[in-house]
Amino acid sequence: MSGREQDVVGVPPVAELPGPSAEDWDALAAEAGNIFLTHAWAQCWWRHYGQNARPHVVPVPGSGAFMALSSTGRMLRQARLLGAGPADQLGILGSASQVPSALRELRTFLGGRPRHDLFVANDVPVSEAWAEQLGGTVLRFEPSPVVTLSYDTWDEFLAARSRNFREQARRKERRLHRDFRVVLRLADEETFDRDMATLFTLHQQRWGTDAGFASGRERRFQIEFAAVALAAGRLRLWVLELDGEPVASLHGFRFAGAEYFHQGGRNPAFDAHSVGFLLLAHAIRAALEDGMGEYRLLRGGEPYKARFADAQADVCTVAVPLTARGRLAVTAAARRRA
Template identity: 25%
Template sequence: MQLEIHRAPNIFEQLKDEWNALHAQAVNRAPFLRAEYQAGWWAHRGGGEWPEAELCLITARVGGKLVGVAPLFAAQNRAGRRALLLIGSIEISDYLDLVVGRAHLDEFCAALLERLSQPDAPAWEALDFYNIPATSPTRAALGRAAAARHWAATESTLEPCPAITLPNDWETYLANQVDKKERQEIKRKLRRAQGGEQATRWYIVGPEHDLMAEVEAFINMMALTPDKARFLTPVMREQFRATARAAAEGGYLHLAFLEVDGERAAGYFSFDWGGRLYVYNSAIDARFNALSVGWVLLGYLLQWCIANGRTVFDFMRGSEDYKFRFGGVAGEIKRLQLSRTLTPAELGGEPLVTENMGEAEFFPG
């Protein structure tokens, strides 16, 4: 297995076809790990989250074929240490990982640690990998690779990631996966939206629309909420636009709006990938709160997913109450830390597993 470090940002475009073909067979197939998403994230450093960052993308080949990508960058982490982090860290990419198939995972993890020990690798005190799904095979593979080198390796649980496994029809979902009280609330709010005095309609942005105008409308609606207005700095707005373009290029952008009397009242920005709808962000115009427009649009999106054969409705990170009221069941994401020089106590967390009893063949499994 031959490993190479890449430091020039044109590597994303050079590798795009090979990278995305590998991603389709990888242990983590979330859209955040596709080449176009990663390139957009790197161009704006996560919306300014990492203004001082050095690219350190590592590829692995066997017989000339790309079999692994470690999309890394070097920066000072939140603990003030020089670290290598995954591109996409931390705040705006819900599921991260190495890009590697199961057959090469252990070999790649071992070779990666060896390559990062060489003198031409960037200086680092810790590998600091955020947002690894708890079911990812990478957790235990990195644990085994670290144990073989006698490195400190720890993990900690970050946030819940509620998701709904969808049945084949709407009524079955309501009857079996939502509590009676919430079931009645969802039905009541949908009836009110459909039969009230104000005209409502919802739509998914398609080729007949001006994509970037619709994205801009969504960003502006997000900014109506004070905490999201603070989040949407100029560079974060550019990041959001880049994410939308990347998702559109990859064919997985799913942008939906609910209108009330011809005005946009709510929106959901999601990724439609691999039979799963990843709900990335939401926007609400508070003028329409009396109609519960956020709940109504969620109801329509769930109906659309069921009717169109999607198997999972993934709310992703966050413990907001509504996610569970709609029937979300929480998964977890982890932070993994490895170090040659620091102790487990200095890293913090629990010992990193070397065998993962909850491991799936791939995520999302």
């Protein structure tokens, strides 16, 4: 049994989600410009996170746009955007211009039956003003840096950065090739199982053995979605090897003209060689040379992201109380985060 099969064994099958076909669903995800809204992400999420929940589709009249939700709870009946947790950004399936009408439909749905106490919109674009339009409370704000790739060459990209950045990028790359036999490669069908295991190992070396991404349910979810993304030509799993040893890994995706940096890991023993910085620079360069419009560094305001980024697509988590019980829950959550 392969590593991939071992990680998904025992997970119960799940029925197909409601809504349009996978092809139509993905066309709307492309319109939204969001890999985390694709049918495959939703289906994999439901398989691993949908226990004891109900799926709902809230259509926007007069358009094909819709929202996919899940609802759970007995003591506190909650509705959330389907895919929450592992996703770095969620929202409506459709264009940004359809957000106001979509949120009006959402409010109508939440006020109907079954009655919900609380709606939580995880990691929705700040620019879409969900809190203002729904009368909700922002529980969390997260930077989401973006690298625009409006350059013809990598040299032009470097020329737009600081002198210090340019010199470090070039000097560190030359030194790495001088001191090691360097291999930079993308995972394929033949290497997938091994490369995913390497990603998790390097992630744990960097963040600790209890890192959620590399263990338990999220690990199983990530393996399944990555396999689907690989088959669809959307997976960008980079591995950096020095003298035959994997020392850094970058787990990302490519969708609708953009590339995504979802997770990564590295061996801290090689930090003096800036292997994380150089692998990210290589992935951005490859995206630029392949004609991608932007490279999304996703949630988190880490300083290394600021060195590359020149734009922001920040996200926030919004809670909307719908009953007295929901208002108490939102007040308590806001106090905990204060």
